Amino acid sequence: GEDVEQSLFLSVREGDSSVINCTYTDSSSTYLYWYKQEPGAGLQLLTYIFSNMDMKQDQRLTVLLNKKDKHLSLRIADTQTGDSAIYFCAETVFSGGYNKLIFGAGTRLAVHP
Amino acid sequence: DTGVSQNPRHKITKRGQNVTFRCDPISEHNRLYWYRQTLGQGPEFLTYFQNEAQLEKSRLLSDRFSAERPKGSFSTLEIQRTEQGDSAMYLCASSFLAGGPNTQYFGPGTRLTVL
Numbered sequence A: 001g002e003d004v005e006q007s008l009f010l011s012v013r014e015g016d017s018s019v020i021n022c023t024y025t026d027s028s029s030t031y032l033y034w035y036k037q038e039p040g041a042g043l044q045l046l047t048y049i050f051s052n053m054d055m056k057q058d059q060r061l062t063v064l065l066n067k068k069d070k071h072l073s074l075r076i077a078d079t080q081t082g083d084s085a086i087y088f089c090a091e092t093v094f095s096g097g098y099n100k101l102i103f104g105a106g107t108r109l110a111v112h113p
Numbered sequence B: 001d002t003g004v005s006q007n008p009r010h011k012i013t014k015r016g017q018n019v020t021f022r023c024d025p026i027s028e029h030n031r032l033y034w035y036r037q038t039l040g041q042g043p044e045f046l047t048y049f050q051n052e053a054q055l056e057k058s059r060l061l062s063d064r065f066s067a068e069r070p071k072g073s074f075s076t077l078e079i080q081r082t083e084q085g086d087s088a089m090y091l092c093a094s095s096f097l098a099g100g101p102n103t104q105y106f107g108p109g110t111r112l113t114v115l
Helices: none
Strands: A004-006 A009-013 A018-024 A031-037 A043-050 A055-058 A061-066 A071-076 A085-095 A098-103 A107-112 B005-007 B010-013 B019-024 B031-037 B044-050 B053-057 B065-068 B075-079 B088-095 B110-114
Touching: A004 A085, A009 A018, A018 A031, A018 A085, A018 A107, A031 A061, A031 A098, A043 A055, A043 A061, A043 A071, A071 A085, A098 B044, A098 B053, B005 B088, B010 B019, B019 B088, B019 B110, B031 B075, B044 B065, B075 B088
Parallel strands: A009 A107, B010 B110
Antiparallel strands: A004 A018, A018 A071, A031 A043, A031 A085, A055 A061, A061 A071, A085 A098, A085 A107, B005 B019, B019 B075, B031 B044, B031 B088, B044 B053, B065 B075, B088 B110
16 A cells, blocks of 8 residues: 655754654655645655665755665754754655655654754 | 746635636646645645646545646646535645656645635
8 A cells, every 4th residue: 555654743952963754655666755844835845865775965954765664764964943844755656657646644843942 | 936836825715615726837847736735644646637638636536626737837726615624735736757756846835714
């Protein structure tokens, strides 16, 4: 089946690193995504990783992929109050001739002083 | 800004009324998607277009829902005889079919409240 699981909440102190975890079910997923959603807004693409990679770094963001365990993580270095938002993990499932995105329920990140 | 735009941003309606939302994708994108997001959940796929052809519809899309993309550019999503359970954020996304990730870019959403 298609399912993406994420922990619901994470609280960190400003300046610390945040690690948001995600597990997915479709071993044939080609790309895995992280999106950010601020209150009342749409989804902002943060980064993605191709399934043949183990790690991708983009400024303060590091994505780690363990394909064997179907586990994806997003690390945010030097977390700032502006990083407070909901973070969604999404896997791609090939269906009907295109790559369908299946989202988790999101992890709410709260950054406190 | 040439991102995905959606109108209106907010819509409040009474149960039983019809509503229509509009999505303008990124101009060179040939694929367009509609999602529904309820409180505390991630987006759920509703339907998708490649150019003007509607190629897939979720079982979430009841007969009261219809979507069009008449000229392969903007799209509309209409909900007839709205119900309180239709209250949600409706998100549109677009992507460009080519080699590579076919990454979807989202608009700001239309928040529907049915009273």
